[in-house]
Amino acid sequence: MSLIRFQPTELAWSPLERLASLREEMNRLFASQSPDRDAGLFGGWSPNMDVYDDREEFVLYCELPGMVRDKIELAFQDGTLTVGGERQPGQPADDKSTFRSERSFGKFQRSLTLPSRVDPAKITASYTDGVLRVVLPKAEEARQRQITVNVS
């Protein structure tokens, strides 16, 4: 049994944090239906990620529809993979009037710390049908170095 210190939420007051967690809860409730579920609290967006542990390697899938390949950034440092980038509107809305605007644009960044060591030199990535796939082979020994991975 463990003792947990009583911490009234009113005293640990962080309004934005509480708003963010409330929003997360609401998003979870409507996750399957809401089209704008990946719109973040501050206007950013956060793409869906799936991660698999397949004994020899980790495989990450990230839903990034409508991105330009060069605008996807991948970095690996200290066991943490960071996926980031910027999505720009394909159709500049100059002389056009917008009827519906549900897509999210702009910058995003997500990080994932992997549960075991990965060989940074062997990380590969591909982007097809709007899904980024990153393969991270597990390392034989612990290594710590920073590399930048190019999306092929």
Add this chain to the structure above:
Amino acid sequence: MNAQTEKPQEKQAQRVSYLTPPANILETEDGYVLEAEMPGVAKEGLEVIVENGQLHLIGRRAPLEARGRELVRESTRLDFRRTFDLGPSIDTQRISAKIEQGLLLLQLPKAESVKPRKIDIL
């Protein structure tokens, strides 16, 4: 025993639910441009149907060849489906569609009759 436990599972599998793809619609001089996000959908999985003044978009995802233990799962893997009502101003014969990196792009041209026309004064 097996038959009893299998039946409800079958029913669950048959209950098809879809994901609504986020969409943008812009108006241009010649028509409308519709963009819909369908990650994981290739050209083969895409279906665009115009019927009775409605536009049906269906995007079926290619099966993911994911193996191993699932550590994080945020995607739903559901197929996409969405219906739009088409106004009479759209020339349904000339609608064109393409999909690039999971983004469906539809061109919905306006019918000639609704385009602004300048009349020459004699």
